[in-house]
Amino acid sequence: MPGNYARAGYAWASIALVFMAAVNIYATWCISKIMLVCPKNVITLGDIGEWCMGGFGRWAIVITQMLVCTMIPIVFLVLGGSLLTTLFPETYNATTWIIFMGVVLLPVCLIPTLKEGAGAAAAGCIGTLAADGIALYLLVDNVNKVNDGLSPPTPDLSFKQVATVFGNLALAYGAGIVVPAIQREHSDPSRMPRIILVTMSVITICFLTVSVTGVATVGCQIPGNLLFAIAGTKLGFNASRGGVVLSFLFMQLHITIAFAVIMFPAFYIAERLILGFHKEQFVIAQEPAYHDVETPEIQDDKKPEPLEEAHPDAGASYKIPGNYKKAAALRIVIIIICVVIAVAWQDHFGDLQDFVGASSTALCCMVLPIIFYLKTFRATIGMPEKILAILAVLVSLFLAIYVSVNSGKNLFSPDDGPSVKFPFCKPAYQDMVYTNTTHYSPKRALYGY
Known part of the structure; x- marks a missing residue:
C-alpha cells in the first residue's frame, strides 16, 4: 500500500484508492444482492454468470x-519465499522455501469447506493487522x-506509474x-450486503492508514512491500531484529491462511468440472433465470423456509465414501502446479501481482x-x-488492459537493464x-534545498 x-x-494515489474502493465495494455488494434474489441452487460465481447471461456468463x-x-496464491507463495529468505538468511534460497511452503499449506487447504476453517481465517486476519502494525512502528x-x-x-x-496502481489495488480488493x-x-x-459495506469500508481505512504512514515517513523510497x-x-x-521477526512471522501466518481461503473457490470449481462433485446443486433448466426481479414478499399463507434449507450443504459431496480422497488428491495437484509457477516467476514479484490484479x-x-x-x-x-456503474466498468476495462499489457511485457519479456534501489523517485534519489x-549536502547547497 505505501508503494x-x-x-x-x-x-x-488517493484518487485511485477512493475509486477502487468505491467500485470494488459496489461490485462485491452486487454479487451479494444477486444471490439474494436468484434461485437457492445458485451458489457459485459461475452459477450467477449462467443465471444472468447463459453459457457466456458462466x-x-x-x-x-x-x-x-x-x-493470487502464487503471489503469496513468492512473497512467503522472500519473507523466509530474509527471516532466515544463509539457510535456503527462495525456491526451497517456496516448495517448503507448499508442503506446510497442505493441512489448511485440505479442510473441506470455508465454514470449517472460519477460526483459521480469523487468525489470518489478526496476523496481517499485527504484522503491519509492528512494521509501521519500526519504520516510523x-x-x-x-x-x-x-x-x-x-x-x-508518469501516467504509467499512476495507472499501475490500479493493478495493485485490484489485487488487494x-x-x-x-x-x-x-x-x-x-x-x-x-445480512451479507451490509456486512460487505462495513467490512470493506474498514479495510479501506486500514489501507489508507498504512499507505499514508509509510509514505509520509520515507516518501517515494518506500519499497514495494512494507515489510521489506x-x-x-x-x-x-x-530495526530491532525481534520486531522484524515478529512482523514477518505474523505475515507468514496471514499468507498461510489467506492462501487456503482464496484457493477454496478454485478447489470447488475444479472438483465440479473434473470430479463431477456439486453438480446436483445447480441445474439451469429446472429453474430458469429471471432478470427483472424484485425481492419477493412473503405471502401470509406461506411460512418462510427454515434457514438450514436456504442453501444446499456445501460439504455434502465430501461425505460420500471415497470422495474426500479424490478431492484431496486433486487439491494437492493444484497446489503443486501453483508452486511450480511461483518458482518460475519468483524474480518478478511486483510485475506478477500487477498483472494478476489488472x-x-x-x-x-x-x-x-x-x-x-445491471x-x-x-x-x-x-x-x-x-450511468455511474457503466462509467466504472469502462474506466476499469481501460485501466485493466493498459496495466495488463505493461506488466505482461515485464513478466513475459523482462528488460535486463540496470536496476536502481528506488525506481519511483527522481534520478537524484534513485540510488x-x-x-x-x-x-x-553538496547537491542541496547547489540547488538550494
Whole structure:
C-alpha cells in the first residue's frame, strides 16, 4: 500500500484508492444482492454468470475466477519465499522455501469447506493487522531518528506509474471471489450486503492508514512491500531484529491462511468440472433465470423456509465414501502446479501481482459482477446508478488492459537493464536514501534545498 503512494504521489494515489474502493465495494455488494434474489441452487460465481447471461456468463466468470484463485496464491507463495529468505538468511534460497511452503499449506487447504476453517481465517486476519502494525512502528521510529527534519522525496510522476496502481489495488480488493462461498454458508444471508459495506469500508481505512504512514515517513523510497522497508539496511537503519521477526512471522501466518481461503473457490470449481462433485446443486433448466426481479414478499399463507434449507450443504459431496480422497488428491495437484509457477516467476514479484490484479481480478471482481447486476436489476435501477456503474466498468476495462499489457511485457519479456534501489523517485534519489546528509549536502547547497 505505501508503494502505491510512492509511485503516484498523495493526490493521484488517493484518487485511485477512493475509486477502487468505491467500485470494488459496489461490485462485491452486487454479487451479494444477486444471490439474494436468484434461485437457492445458485451458489457459485459461475452459477450467477449462467443465471444472468447463459453459457457466456458462466465461462467468462469461471475462467477469470480460476485465474484469480490460483494466481493470487502464487503471489503469496513468492512473497512467503522472500519473507523466509530474509527471516532466515544463509539457510535456503527462495525456491526451497517456496516448495517448503507448499508442503506446510497442505493441512489448511485440505479442510473441506470455508465454514470449517472460519477460526483459521480469523487468525489470518489478526496476523496481517499485527504484522503491519509492528512494521509501521519500526519504520516510523527508526526513520524519525535519522531524518533530522528532512522532507521525504516525491515520486517522478508518469501516467504509467499512476495507472499501475490500479493493478495493485485490484489485487488487494479482490473479495468478490469468496463472497458466494461465504454467503451460501452464512446463517443469515440477508445480512451479507451490509456486512460487505462495513467490512470493506474498514479495510479501506486500514489501507489508507498504512499507505499514508509509510509514505509520509520515507516518501517515494518506500519499497514495494512494507515489510521489506524494515528488513536490511536499504533505508539506512537497522530495526530491532525481534520486531522484524515478529512482523514477518505474523505475515507468514496471514499468507498461510489467506492462501487456503482464496484457493477454496478454485478447489470447488475444479472438483465440479473434473470430479463431477456439486453438480446436483445447480441445474439451469429446472429453474430458469429471471432478470427483472424484485425481492419477493412473503405471502401470509406461506411460512418462510427454515434457514438450514436456504442453501444446499456445501460439504455434502465430501461425505460420500471415497470422495474426500479424490478431492484431496486433486487439491494437492493444484497446489503443486501453483508452486511450480511461483518458482518460475519468483524474480518478478511486483510485475506478477500487477498483472494478476489488472487482468483477472479486475474482470472477475469488478467488471463482470457489475454487468451481471445491471442485467438482473435493469428494470429497477435508477438512471444515475446505471450511468455511474457503466462509467466504472469502462474506466476499469481501460485501466485493466493498459496495466495488463505493461506488466505482461515485464513478466513475459523482462528488460535486463540496470536496476536502481528506488525506481519511483527522481534520478537524484534513485540510488541513495534521502537521510544520507553527507551524500546530498553538496547537491542541496547547489540547488538550494
